[in-house]
Every structure is written in structure tokens, then in C-alpha cells.
Amino acid sequence: MEQASKLNTAALGLISKYFGQSTAEVYGQFFSGEPDDVIITSLSEIMVDYVGEEKAKDEINKMIGEVNI
Secondary structure, eight states: OOOOOHHHHHHHHHHHHHHOHHHHHHHHHHHTTOOHHHHHHHHHHHHHHHHOHHHHHHHHHHHHHHHTO
16 A cells, blocks of 8 residues: 655645545545645645635645645
């Protein structure tokens, strides 16, 4: 089994925070094996729709800083 990237794990944590654990589990399956740029793009799209562009950028940049990409 492929180990999830740190970014994948952090993205799922952010999804869980805003959308709940069951939604994070669905995205976990979707993100499985995807490169980090696809994960960031998908995360950005759903976050912008939910919290707005500025808040989404802030949250994603904070998350990326925490995983030290």
C-alpha cells in the first residue's frame, strides 16, 4: 500500500475540519496516488466554493507551510 504524502494527510485534515470526517474519507480515496499539485488544485476548488477565495488561500498556504513543501 502506498503511503500518503504529508500534503495529502494535511489536506485531508483541512477537509475534515471544514466538511467533516466522512467527506475527508471520500477525498482520501480520490487523492490516493495523486500528485501534490492535483491535491492542491482540488482542495483549492472546494475551499473557494465554501469559504471564499481569500480564506481558502490563507488556509491552504498555512497548511503548506506546516508540511514544509
